Amino acid sequence: MNNIDMNSVVKAGGIAAGVSIVLNILGLIPFIGVFFGILTLCFGIFIPIGGGMLYGYFAEGEEDTQTAAIGGALAGGTAGVISAIVGAVIAGIAGTFTGGIEEGLAAGVGGGIFGTICLGIAGFVLGAIGGAIWPMIQSNFAGRN
Numbered sequence: 001m002n003n004i005d006m007n008s009v010v011k012a013g014g015i016a017a018g019v020s021i022v023l024n025i026l027g028l029i030p031f032i033g034v035f036f037g038i039l040t041l042c043f044g045i046f047i048p049i050g051g052g053m054l055y056g057y058f059a060e061g062e063e064d065t066q067t068a069a070i071g072g073a074l075a076g077g078t079a080g081v082i083s084a085i086v087g088a089v090i091a092g093i094a095g096t097f098t099g100g101i102e103e104g105l106a107a108g109v110g111g112g113i114f115g116t117i118c119l120g121i122a123g124f125v126l127g128a129i130g131g132a133i134w135p136m137i138q139s140n141f142a143g144r145n
Contacts (some may be wrong), residue, residue, distance in 0.1 A: 005055075005059045005060065008058035010070055010078070012075035012077075014054070016050055016054065025090065048077075049076070052076045052093075056138060069129075069131040072129070073128035076123040076124055076127015078123070082121065083123075085116060
């Protein structure tokens with residue numbers, strides 16, 4: 001448990017956050033934004049799970065379930081918090097364009113506080129699930145029996 005690879009946490013959390021940020025930005029594009037918004041709502045739960053699994057992939061050597069779950073939780077939580085902060089900024093910018101600076105600020109602050117709490121907690125939990133899944137498939141993924 002003491003050998004959590006923080007470089008792997010940063011890589012996995014960064015990739016998962018990057019995917020979420022790209023989907024959020026694509027959601028602002030007229031006409032196709034609705035498609036990406038629905039895609040994010042329906043399949044966004046898999047982003048922190050994937051971040052947790054990526055932690056196990058990037059970590060060197062065999063991961064036991066406990067270490068992989070903790071590392072996955074850190075990676076998923078990182079992705080959730082970063083995604084919530086960027087989502088709040090995007091909501092603030094979109095609100096400013098549609099309703100003025102006051103509405104944009106209210107949307108950004110409200111979305112930031114609520115999103116950071118909810119997506120952060122959900123990111124930690126779902127990342128831990130992804131990290132716990134990784135040791136079960138690790139030997140199959142590497143082509144070993």
